[in-house]
Amino acid sequence: MKGIQFFTLFFLFISMAVAAQRDSVYVIYKGSVVYNESLQEIDSISFVNTVNIPVAAFMAKDERFTLFNEALQVTGWADRINQTPLEDSTFNPAADTRPLMTHTVLEERPKARKTGFTILAVSDSTLARFKECPACPDGVRNLQDLEKVARYFYSRTFNKDADALTDYTDKKHYLNRFIAYHCFDRIMAASRFIKDYDTPHQLPQYDMFEYLEPLLEQSLVEVQLDRDCSLPNSRLGLLNSMGDTSKAVLFTAYVDKPAGGIAKNGYYHEISAPLLFTEALVADLSSKRLRMDIASFFPELVTNNMRGNNPTAVAGVQGKTHAYLLPNNYIEGISLSGSTRMAYLGACAAYEDYQGDEFYFRGPYDITLKTPHIPPGTYELRMGYQPTVYRGLVLFYVDGMQVGDTVNLSLLADNPSIGWELPGSNPTDLDGLKNDSLLHTRGYMKGPASFYCFGHWYGYNADNARLSRQNLRKIIGTFTFTEFKPHTLRIQCVLSRSSDTQLAMDYLEFVPVQLLETEGID
Numbered sequence: 001m002k003g004i005q006f007f008t009l010f011f012l013f014i015s016m017a018v019a020a021q022r023d024s025v026y027v028i029y030k031g032s033v034v035y036n037e038s039l040q041e042i043d044s045i046s047f048v049n050t051v052n053i054p055v056a057a058f059m060a061k062d063e064r065f066t067l068f069n070e071a072l073q074v075t076g077w078a079d080r081i082n083q084t085p086l087e088d089s090t091f092n093p094a095a096d097t098r099p100l101m102t103h104t105v106l107e108e109r110p111k112a113r114k115t116g117f118t119i120l121a122v123s124d125s126t127l128a129r130f131k132e133c134p135a136c137p138d139g140v141r142n143l144q145d146l147e148k149v150a151r152y153f154y155s156r157t158f159n160k161d162a163d164a165l166t167d168y169t170d171k172k173h174y175l176n177r178f179i180a181y182h183c184f185d186r187i188m189a190a191s192r193f194i195k196d197y198d199t200p201h202q203l204p205q206y207d208m209f210e211y212l213e214p215l216l217e218q219s220l221v222e223v224q225l226d227r228d229c230s231l232p233n234s235r236l237g238l239l240n241s242m243g244d245t246s247k248a249v250l251f252t253a254y255v256d257k258p259a260g261g262i263a264k265n266g267y268y269h270e271i272s273a274p275l276l277f278t279e280a281l282v283a284d285l286s287s288k289r290l291r292m293d294i295a296s297f298f299p300e301l302v303t304n305n306m307r308g309n310n311p312t313a314v315a316g317v318q319g320k321t322h323a324y325l326l327p328n329n330y331i332e333g334i335s336l337s338g339s340t341r342m343a344y345l346g347a348c349a350a351y352e353d354y355q356g357d358e359f360y361f362r363g364p365y366d367i368t369l370k371t372p373h374i375p376p377g378t379y380e381l382r383m384g385y386q387p388t389v390y391r392g393l394v395l396f397y398v399d400g401m402q403v404g405d406t407v408n409l410s411l412l413a414d415n416p417s418i419g420w421e422l423p424g425s426n427p428t429d430l431d432g433l434k435n436d437s438l439l440h441t442r443g444y445m446k447g448p449a450s451f452y453c454f455g456h457w458y459g460y461n462a463d464n465a466r467l468s469r470q471n472l473r474k475i476i477g478t479f480t481f482t483e484f485k486p487h488t489l490r491i492q493c494v495l496s497r498s499s500d501t502q503l504a505m506d507y508l509e510f511v512p513v514q515l516l517e518t519e520g521i522d
Contacts, residue, residue, distance in 0.1 A: 349455025
C-alpha cells in the first residue's frame with residue numbers, strides 16, 4: 001500500500017512539473033522511469049485508487065488467467081464478487097457494552113463485520129495441459145472447451161438436471177457450477193485453508209482435514225494436511241485428494257494475490273489443476289468420518305481475521321492470544337436466546353481442544369447452529385466437548401426434532417454413569433478398546449488421540465485427549481440424510497447445578513455407520 005501511495009503522489013508531482021516544462025509526462029516509480037509519453041498523445045490523466053479494487057476485478061488484469069476470468073465474468077460470479085459490499089454497514093461495534101471477561105487474555109470486540117471472497121484460479125497454461133476429460137482430450141483452450149469439461153463432469157454429478165440450460169448465469173448451468181466450486185464467500189490467505197490451524201495441539205503422526213463450503217450449493221471441498229506428503233506446497237493442503245496424493249489438486253507458488261492484500265475483499269490463488277466436484281468425490285466424502293471444527297462453519301471468523309491468527313497458539317499474551325466477545329447476531333449461522341453470551345476463543349495453549357480453539361457460551365444457553373452441507377448417508381453424529389461442573393443438563397435437537405432425553409454435560413468422563421477408564425490402567429484391557437465399547441453403548445466416546453493440551457493449563461496434563469477424563473465425545477444419535485444439504489443442531493440448557501452455566505463446543509463428527517467397527521482412535 002505504501003508503494004502505491006508513493007507512486008500516486010510522485011506521479012502527480014512529476015507529471016505536473018515536467019508537463020509544464022517539456023510537453024511530456026514522465027512517471028517515475030522507485031527511481032526509475034516507468035512511463036514516458038508526449039502530451040500530444042494523452043487525452044486525459046486519471047488517478048485510480050487501486051486499494052479498493054475488488055478481488056475479481058484485480059484478477060481480471062492478471063494475464064495468467066484470461067480464460068478463467070472470462071468464465072468468471074460470463075457466469076455472473078465476477079459481478080457478485082465485485083459488487084458485494086466490503087462490510088456490513090449496519091454493524092456498530094460500540095453498541096455492545098457488555099463487560100469483557102478474561103480467558104488467559106482479556107476479550108476483544110470485533111471492530112467490523114467484513115465480507116469477502118477467495119478464488120482458486122486455474123491458469124491458461126494449466127487448462128491447455130488438462131487432458132483428463134474425455135470430452136476435451138486435447139486440452140482446454142477457449143470458453144467452449146471449458147464448457148465441455150464442465151458439462152462432462154457436472155451433468156454426471158447432478159444427474160443431467162441442466163442439460164437444456166443455455167444461460168451461463170443460471171446457478172445450475174454446468175459452467176456456472178464449475179466456476180462456483182472454485183470460489184468461497186470468505187477471505188482466506190493460502191495458509192488459512194488448513195496450515196494455520198495445525199497448532200501445536202495436533203500430534204504430528206496424524207493427518208488433519210478441513211471441509212469448506214464453496215459457492216456451489218450442495219458441495220464440499222476437502223483440504224488434507226498429509227504429514228507424509230512432500231509434494232510442492234503440500235503444507236498448504238491437498239485439495240480433494242480422495243486418499244491418493246496423485247489425484248490431489250495443489251496450490252502453486254503463485255498465491256495470496258494481489259500481494260499485500262491490496263484487494264480488500266479477498267485473495268486469489270493459483271492451483272495446479274481444475275477443482276472438480278465429481279461423483280467419485282461425493283462417494284468418497286460419504287464414506288469417511290467428517291470431523292469439522294465448529295469454527296470452520298462460519299465465514300465471519302476467518303474473514304475478520306479471528307480464526308487462524310495465532311498458529312503457534314501462544315497463551316496469555318495480549319495481541320497474540322485472542323478471545324472475542326461476539327454480538328448475538330454477528331454470525332449468520334448461529335442463533336441464540338437473548339440470555340446466551342457467545343465468545344470465540346482462538347487457538348491457545350491453555351485449551352485441550354481440536355485445533356486449539358472453541359466456542360464458549362454462557363448463561364442459560366439455547367444455541368442453534370447450522371452445519372455445512374453434508375453428503376447423503378447414514379451417520380452417527382457426535383459433539384466434542386470438555387465436561388466441567390458448569391455445563392448443565394441439555395436437550396439436543398437435530399433439524400428441529402428433539403433427540404433423546406436430557407444429557408448431563410457436567411459429568412467428567414470417569415463418572416460411573418459414563419464409565420471411562422484410563423487406557424493402560426486395566427490389565428485385562430490395556431488398549432482400552434473394551435472400555436471404548438462400553439462407553440459407546442452409553443452414548444459417549446473418549447476424546448481423540450490426535451491432539452492434546454500442550455500448555456498443560458487448567459489441569460489438562462494428559463498426553464492426548466483420549467487419555468483425558470476432561471475430554472469427551474457425546475453421541476447425539478444416528479441419522480439418515482437423503483440430500484446433500486446443511487443441517488441444524490440445537491443445544492438447549494434446561495437445568496444447571498451452577499450459578500455460572502457454560503458450554504465449550506469444539507467440533508462435530510459425522511461418521512458413516514459402516515465405519516463404526518473399524519474407526520481408529522484418532
